[in-house]
Amino acid sequence: MKNIKEVLAENISGLHYGNRILLPFKAEILKIVIGTHIITDFSKNIDGASIRVTDFYTEIYFYEYKNLEEQLTKYEVIKLALVQQGEDIFNFDNHFAIELKIESKHKLLIEPIPTDLLFFE
Amino acid sequence: MNKNILFFILLTIVSLSTVNYTFAQESTHSKNNIAVSENNTHTVEHELPNTVMVIPFIILLVMIATGPILYPHFWEHQYPKVSVLLGTIVVIYYAFFLHNTTSLLHTAAEYFSFIALLASLFFASGGIMIKVDKKATPILNVGILLFGAIIANLIGTTGASMLLIRPFIKINQDRIKPYLIVFFIFIVSNIGGALTPIGDPPLFLGFLRGIDFFWFIEHIWYIWLPTLTLILIIFYFIDSRNRDIKASKEYTGKIEFKGAKNLIYLAIILVAVFIDPNVMSWVPNLAPSPIGLREIIQFSVVILAMKTSDIEILKYNEFNAEPIKEVAYLFIGIFATMIPALQLISHEANVLGDKLTVGMFFWSTGLLSGVLDNAPTYLNFLSAALGKFGFDINIATDVKEFMNVDYIFLQAISVAAVFFGAMTYIGNGPNFMVKSIVERAGIEMPSFFAYVYKYSLPILIPVFVLVWLVFYF
Numbered sequence: 268m269k270n271i272k273e274v275l276a277e278n279i280s281g282l283h284y285g286n287r288i289l290l291p292f293k294a295e296i297l298k299i300v301i302g303t304h305i306i307t308d309f310s311k312n313i314d315g316a317s318i319r320v321t322d323f324y325t326e327i328y329f330y331e332y333k334n335l336e337e338q339l340t341k342y343e344v345i346k347l348a349l350v351q352q353g354e355d356i357f358n359f360d361n362h363f364a365i366e367l368k369i370e371s372k373h374k375l376l377i378e379p380i381p382t383d384l385l386f387f388e
Numbered sequence: 389m390n391k392n393i394l395f396f397i398l399l400t401i402v403s404l405s406t407v408n409y410t411f412a413q414e415s416t417h418s419k420n421n422i423a424v425s426e427n428n429t430h431t432v433e434h435e436l437p438n439t440v441m442v443i444p445f446i447i448l449l450v451m452i453a454t455g456p457i458l459y460p461h462f463w464e465h466q467y468p469k470v471s472v473l474l475g476t477i478v479v480i481y482y483a484f485f486l487h488n489t490t491s492l493l494h495t496a497a498e499y500f501s502f503i504a505l506l507a508s509l510f511f512a513s514g515g516i517m518i519k520v521d522k523k524a525t526p527i528l529n530v531g532i533l534l535f536g537a538i539i540a541n542l543i544g545t546t547g548a549s550m551l552l553i554r555p556f557i558k559i560n561q562d563r564i565k566p567y568l569i570v571f572f573i574f575i576v577s578n579i580g581g582a583l584t585p586i587g588d589p590p591l592f593l594g595f596l597r598g599i600d601f602f603w604f605i606e607h608i609w610y611i612w613l614p615t616l617t618l619i620l621i622i623f624y625f626i627d628s629r630n631r632d633i634k635a636s637k638e639y640t641g642k643i644e645f646k647g648a649k650n651l652i653y654l655a656i657i658l659v660a661v662f663i664d665p666n667v668m669s670w671v672p673n674l675a676p677s678p679i680g681l682r683e684i685i686q687f688s689v690v691i692l693a694m695k696t697s698d699i700e701i702l703k704y705n706e707f708n709a710e711p712i713k714e715v716a717y718l719f720i721g722i723f724a725t726m727i728p729a730l731q732l733i734s735h736e737a738n739v740l741g742d743k744l745t746v747g748m749f750f751w752s753t754g755l756l757s758g759v760l761d762n763a764p765t766y767l768n769f770l771s772a773a774l775g776k777f778g779f780d781i782n783i784a785t786d787v788k789e790f791m792n793v794d795y796i797f798l799q800a801i802s803v804a805a806v807f808f809g810a811m812t813y814i815g816n817g818p819n820f821m822v823k824s825i826v827e828r829a830g831i832e833m834p835s836f837f838a839y840v841y842k843y844s845l846p847i848l849i850p851v852f853v854l855v856w857l858v859f860y861f
Contacts, residue, residue: 385829
């Protein structure tokens with residue numbers, strides 16, 4: 268199982284199916300920005316998103332989207348603030364800001380957010 | 389109930405729009421007929437619309453105001469159908485029951501002029517990138533807001549907002565707070581653009597009706613300047629209390645600009661505004677086609693900008709055509725459904741005449757511009773003000789006489805429509821666009837009501853009361 272740093276360095280992709288994305292690492296998600304929705308509440312609430320971390324991946328379900336591929340344009344990305352599971356979550360140096368790009372054939376590109384792009388954790 | 393109050397309730401319910409015609413004076417036309425101008429020179433009479441036909445307009449306005457807040461998912465997916473359906477009802481009524489296609493053609497022409505300007509500004513400015521790598525200070529922020537207010541008159545409040553919101557957020561990244569964005573909306577997305585028809589959509593609609601391009605700067609600058617100064621002073625004091633936390637990076641002080649060719653597109657759009665048969669006699673009149681030479685040029689700029697804008701800049705700007713698509717669809721419905729509303733308002737204004745004061749026009753135009761879109765509101769009240777003096781909004785010579793003789797009414801309506809557009813997120817198109825860009829960056833913005841009670845009511849309303857006391861009381 269790769270960690271976030273390795274996934275970014277090796278350009279490993281995730282997956283997307285409908286309103287579900289799968290990330291090839293184990294992470295604590297702190298914040299998600301998708302479209303104009305800012306999601307920080309990951310409790311069992313039906314609004315927003317829910318997260319499940321397995322031994323092999325982290326998956327996120329977006330309740331307010333039926334199909335991410337259809338609903339996000341080619342210039343839009345999903346932005347995440349997250350921490351590798353097991354790392355000290357309270358140390359800001361461990362926080363990552365990544366963007367997810369929806370590609371065809373269920374491919375999900377995972378990249379660090381460029382410094383030019385606006386993202387506030 | 390007092391007839392004046394009834395009249396303004398009608399405006400309140402109905403408001404919004406861009407009429408094409410007004411009623412001729414009762415003394416010269418029958419009570420149940422309206423005069424519709426053809427080529428601004430002569431009029432033909434058509435039957436007065438049934439008041440029931442105002443209902444589609446009311447439904448659309450209520451849905452525009454409540455949809456994004458109360459039922460966002462339905463609205464997000466269904467607004468094009470809702471808008472087109474409601475517009476179609478009125479179009480069928482006019483075409484098959486009133487046999488009044490002249491009005492429909494006028495409305496179509498006005499719609500295309502409106503959307504050609506907005507779309508071209510939107511696409512051209514979307515391909516421009518400004519990066520400012522400086523540390524924010526209250527003075528620098530005031531400078532950026534003032535700069536935005538000035539250029540809003542050249543590239544529109546939409547263009548200026550799109551161009552400056554990202555650098556404004558970026559330089560404030562270590563001290564970002566919602567009030568920074570709210571003042572940006574107040575100044576750059578609204579009040580700044582009061583000096584030219586390009587500045588804000590309502591004024592452009594007035595220009596299309598025959599108001600001189602430079603009338604606005606000549607008659608509004610002395611209201612614009614103190615209002616802007618006052619709001620900037622308030623901003624400065626609030627911003628001075630926002631103490632920096634430790635900067636997260638070293639600043640180089642560099643300012644970077646990319647997308648020069650899109651500046652040329654903006655210049656073309658600006659020049660094209662004047663390419664109108666009513667402004668330049670050599671310009672061919674393509675009537676009855678609803679699209680003229682100006683619109684052809686501006687739509688060409690849209691295509692050029694789409695094809696040639698730098699992909700990297702579009703990505704940096706997270707460019708998304710959704711906002712302009714939304715405006716295009718919603719205004720199909722607004723332009724069509726407002727036709728009967730405008731006719732009724734003009735008619736009532738003509739009947740009530742002297743009882744309507746300039747203060748009433750200022751507050752009614754303003755308050756409705758805040759809760760509805762300010763562009764159609766402006767035309768409704770312009771139509772009413774013209775009707776009050778027995779003028780016809782469809783006849784350019786009437787509009788020109790009105791703007792010179794009774795300019796204070798036109799001034800009050802123009803100032804109110806632009807300034808009060810800042811009162812809510814839905815008051816003016818760029819407000820929601822700025823909110824959307826900011827939220828995509830992960831910054832929580834105040835809710836619709838929090839924006840009003842935390843910012844608009846305590847800051848803008850006292851300033852607007854001052855404007856009213858000084859100029860229209």
